[in-house]
Amino acid sequence: EAGVAQSPRYKIIEKRQSVAFWCNPISGHATLYWYQQILGQGPKLLIQFQNNGVVDDSQLPKDRFSAERLKGVDSTLKIQPAKLEDSAVYLCASSLDLARAGGAETQYFGPGTRLLVL
């Protein structure tokens, strides 16, 4: 079974530029997550989709970050304009379904996109 795919793997941009990340979840997984992981910290949830609907985007800086999952499969996360503090690894994860007991909510992570903002 193929895992979560992400691209690009690395990106270096100047501050105030824009950048976009792409994610393809595990086949059949309804729930997709975008996390930001700053060096030395655990991942922080930015946005969660169930199929093509947003479940939680409470920690997404909406003045500069946007995300979409138009057909309920692939997703794109965009930053415009980027700031220095956006330098981090952006992780995409997917799970079969939303949280419920028994492990269906187990999340599987992609390789991440390492973003450096100069």
Next chain:
Amino acid sequence: QKEVEQNSGPLSVPEGAIASLNCTYSDRGSQSFFWYRQYSGKSPELIMFIYSNGDKEDGRFTAQLNKASQYVSLLIRDSQPSDSATYLCAAMGTGKLIFGQGTTLQVKP
């Protein structure tokens, strides 16, 4: 603010020893708990999850959950140098996974 707390370490153990990693959480509504391993420069990979009080064993790994104390732990028996990594504890509550900062484990040959 719902939090998951871990000691960042590093925790250093000799090869063959038992490594004990601990985690506390603040949200009493959390239902499931996950341990992920993250090698330097890599993404987190799931080790195991637990949602019932008590112990759950999987090979060399044992997860322990005590909901009354809001405490989760991971024991790694017969630690190997390849176990050297950062271990992330995460709590699932209201559909959101909250991660701790991770504990760095060093297993010395």
